[in-house]
Amino acid sequence: MSTTMQPQKLNPQAREQATGWLITFSEGETDARTRAAFNSWLRTSPENVRAYLRVSAFWEAADGLDRHRKHDLDLLAHNALADNNVVSLSESPLPLQAEKVRVRGASTSAKRYALAATVLITCTATALMFRIYNPSGTTYTTATAEQRSVTLADGSTVELNARTRITVHYDDAQRRIDLHQGQALFRVAQEPSRPFIVHSGEARVRAVGTQFDLHRRRSGTLVTVLEGRVAVSTSPPAGSGSATRALTDSLVGAGEQVVVTSRTVSPPPRINIEVATAWTEGLLSFDAAPLSEVIEEYNRHNLKPLIVEDPQLRELRISGIFPASGAARITEFLQDRFGVTVEERERGIHVRRP
Numbered sequence: 092m093s094t095t096m097q098p099q100k101l102n103p104q105a106r107e108q109a110t111g112w113l114i115t116f117s118e119g120e121t122d123a124r125t126r127a128a129f130n131s132w133l134r135t136s137p138e139n140v141r142a143y144l145r146v147s148a149f150w151e152a153a154d155g156l157d158r159h160r161k162h163d164l165d166l167l168a169h170n171a172l173a174d175n176n177v178v179s180l181s182e183s184p185l186p187l188q189a190e191k192v193r194v195r196g197a198s199t200s201a202k203r204y205a206l207a208a209t210v211l212i213t214c215t216a217t218a219l220m221f222r223i224y225n226p227s228g229t230t231y232t233t234a235t236a237e238q239r240s241v242t243l244a245d246g247s248t249v250e251l252n253a254r255t256r257i258t259v260h261y262d263d264a265q266r267r268i269d270l271h272q273g274q275a276l277f278r279v280a281q282e283p284s285r286p287f288i289v290h291s292g293e294a295r296v297r298a299v300g301t302q303f304d305l306h307r308r309r310s311g312t313l314v315t316v317l318e319g320r321v322a323v324s325t326s327p328p329a330g331s332g333s334a335t336r337a338l339t340d341s342l343v344g345a346g347e348q349v350v351v352t353s354r355t356v357s358p359p360p361r362i363n364i365e366v367a368t369a370w371t372e373g374l375l376s377f378d379a380a381p382l383s384e385v386i387e388e389y390n391r392h393n394l395k396p397l398i399v400e401d402p403q404l405r406e407l408r409i410s411g412i413f414p415a416s417g418a419a420r421i422t423e424f425l426q427d428r429f430g431v432t433v434e435e436r437e438r439g440i441h442v443r444r445p
Contacts, residue, residue, distance in 0.1 A: 105142035106372075108132065113146060228260040233273070236392050236416070238371075246280040247287065252306075252370050253391040253415075261285075273391070274306040276317075276371060294351035297322040297340070304368055308384075311352035315367045320344045325351050366412070375413050382407040385421070392416060398439040404431065 112129055115121065121129075133140050231241050233251045241249045244261060251257070255273025260266075266282070270291040279287045281300030289296045291305050294312035301319030305312055314323055322340040343349055347359035348367060369376040375388050383405040390396040392415040399405050407429060413420050418440050422433045425442060434441045 102138050102142065105136070105138045106146065108139065109142035109146045112143065228258040228269075230256065230258045232256045235390075235394055245282055245285075248278045250276040250278075250371060252276075270305055270307050270312075272307055274304070274370065276302070276304045276368065278302045291351075293325050293353045295324045297324075303343075311350045313348065313350055314343060315348045315362065315364075316343045316345050317364055317368065318345050323349055323351060323356055325353060325356055369412060370415065373415050375415050377409050377411060377413075379408045379410050381405065382409055382425075385409045389413075389415070389418065389421060393418065395435075396439045397421070397442060399442045401443060404429075404442065404444065 112132065115125065116129075133143065231239075231249070231251060233239050233253055233255050235254055237251075237253055239251050241251065243249065243259060243266075245266060247266070249257065249268070252274035255275055256271040257275060258269045258271065260268070264285065266285050266287045268277075268287075268289045270289055277287075277289065277298070279298050279301050283299050287298045289298075289305060291307045291312040294305070294307075294314065296303065296305065296314055298319065298321040301321055302317035303319075303321050304315040304317065306315075314321070321343050323343050324340050341349065341356045341359070343359045346361050346364060348362040349359045350357040366376045375385070375392070377385055377388075382399060386397045386399055386405070395418070397418060409424075411424065413424070422440065422442065425431045426433060430445060431442050432445045434443070
């Protein structure tokens with residue numbers, strides 16, 4: 092069975108320091124003193140090395156890299172790792188690459204903003220999650236700017252993104268979860284006698300022991316498999332008159348992603364797991380997404396919403412990776428790339444034509 096393990100989360104301080112070094116190296120030539128300081132920082136702690144490798148991998152995974160570097164960061168990292176006082180990491184090292192993210196069709200200045208947006212990683216909110224008990228199951232809810240992890244009775248865990256609501260129904264025959272809204276990452280404990288089934292709108296996902304991510308959107312449910320395999324099908328809504336329609340399962344393996352709508356399950360292309368689960372690291376990842384979708388995702392993670400009322404602006408296509416918390420990087424990118432006007436008011440941040 093092909094598996095793709097979800098890596099351990101980074102220490103926030105090491106992560107921020109690693110992104111700072113990547114910005115420094117990507118903005119131009121560095122002198123010997125700076126390179127020596129970088130090597131010293133790497134040798135200070137294995138956590139620093141791991142943070143540098145992981146953040147570098149995020150850049151590579153963003154698919155659109157500027158490979159015309161004037162210095163060799165791989166060699167710098169190699170030299171630092173070669174020192175005897177660096178302890179080996181428990182997990183396999185990721186590729187030693189640190190390069191700038193390119194936004195399709197963007198100017199040099201826009202690329203600079205996209206670079207900053209990519210590497211300025213912020214900590215996710217850890218506010219209280221609400222748990223509601225009712226006779227038909229247990230409901231877990233997160234509000235705006237909240238993320239939370241829940242351990243279920245069988246040892247399975249669910250990581251909830253902002254503005255997410257699930258209801259858990261366990262009995263002797265099956266483990267069923269309803270994803271009413273939002274996004275959740277499931278790590279399923281193996282229990283073959285009780286299948287683990289998640290319903291999201293008209294999507295039905297069945298697993299035994301695996302890891303997968305579900306994102307319920309207006310256009311359908313996005314299913315991303317991190318480890319193992321799941322069976323995905325589209326089921327008729329309750330009361331639709333088509334309850335007798337046979338369900339046809341599509342098997343989706345590790346590293347694959349499908350979109351489930353009321354009528355179809357899309358073919359499963361290979362995707363990059365790091366990008367698909369960027370939200371667990373406090374990042375928002377977009378690939379030619381309409382600005383309306385970008386706004387919707389941003390507003391799930393921030394108390395002061397972005398507001399774009401112009402229909403034409405809402406259709407602008409955005410590619411890049413941005414911090415989930417704070418609007419500065421997204422609005423800077425929009426101003427530089429599209430020449431929009433940004434006005435921050437008490438109840439929101441308005442984006443409009445100049």
